[in-house]
Amino acid sequence: MAERTYLGADELILNMGPQHPSTHGVLRVVLKLDGERILRADCVIGYLHRGIEKIAEYRTYQMFAPYVDRMDYVAAVSNGLGYCLAVEKLLGIEAPPRAQVVRVIMTELNRIASHLLWLGTHALDIGAVTPLFYVMREREEILNIFEAYCGARLTTHAFRIGGLQYDVYEGMEQQVKRFCKMFRPKIDEYEELLTENRIWKDRTIGVGVLTAEDCKAYGVTGPLLRAAGVKWDIRKAQPYSGYDRYEFEIPTRPNGDTYDRYLVRIQEMRQSVRIIEQAIEDIPEGPIMAKVGKVIKPPPGEVYVSIEAPKGELGYYIVSDGSTQPYRVRVRPPSFVNLQALDKMARGGLVADIVAIIGSIDIVLGEVDR
């Protein structure tokens, strides 16, 4: 606990949220304050609880797929990929090569879209308004690709169990290549705006430090873990969907503060562009759907599949009792697990820092509450 300094004044309980613009949704944080210092930060969640895991028990496997998009709605494609991979593992099938490559392209585009939205809102929280407009402009291009590919922009429902419903549309290759070419200099632009900016540095360096040991203790994954210097990425550690075919690096930083998380995410966007450029070069010909019956009836058993979503490890644990509906679906959402480290990061900091810390975790409340 932080040492009391402020003239021995009384502690103050301050409610932040649930309707606070920089809690990124409906998160409520109960802050215990000593003057400007935070002694304790308790999260109150559940304002966006829709019972998605329960809904799964009353839907068939195909029917549940659109619901997973509503968890992390900023990265709906990643959610869909994780769910499809889990059910495919349960069925003992694998998507055809063409489907896998298209899946990689869409997921990486979604990673960029998610990081862009994070960058815009995080910078807006800290006080830099300009990046928001720029990132929205680039994100629009990605959403246009999504719209042309699968017909929806946000809650995409892009993949189906066993492969894809939609084949590559005409002109997709050119559009994705054009985007990659356009996007690289834009990342430099964001860096020009923020990386060296003294206000940005003052607000982020040394704020919300989470060491590698703390990360492991809390089960924190994703960019937070990599910013603390741990080279852990499920795309490398347990390659899925053919990620082992592509060359990319895992960006890490040593300090584990808010500034490092920003740099890690910027680097991740560059790496995603690299993966997309490799993948779009050769999309193999062939079928897009594995042999899956109209009625999906997996054998009894249980399976856990995790993927590297933009926010960290996203896992699906599915128990099947042999019927057409899952017996139980448990989701391991990255935002929920990462959020529990908020108290550790915020203690001893200033009230103004908590906004930066919440922003740096990159939570989506739809995923925290489910």
Next chain:
Amino acid sequence: MLTILKKIFFVDLIRGLLVTFRYQHPKNIYTEQYPAERPKIAERYRGAPRLNINPETGETLCIACNLCALACPEQLIVVTSERNEVTKRKELTKFTYDLSRCMFCGLCEDACPVDALELTQDFELASYTREGAIWDRQMLEEGPKPIWYRY
């Protein structure tokens, strides 16, 4: 020394500002003037549902097989049919689609064996009443008729 000079002359801030000023030209405006300027909708866009009719005869393509209603996760489609005594075939009588609960996942159009039910590019679906969001067969065949404001 160089870092101190950079700090004194606000190099970091000026570099950021240069980016901002680079985008001052009106040709960089990205905003769409929505009602006046209509967005380009992708061909595969999943918007308002439509029940296709044969353009020559005006008869519905729907064979009342009920597959869309079974595929729908929200169970918002209700299909009623009647057996024609002369041809011994099922004929569609009523088709209701509750748009207020629809999440436009596209599973119904995937399930349709005759391409009768389709999600179209219409996206202006607002209505003044909740009942207005429940579409009957006639509405599904004709499609929504939003008012297009001219400027």
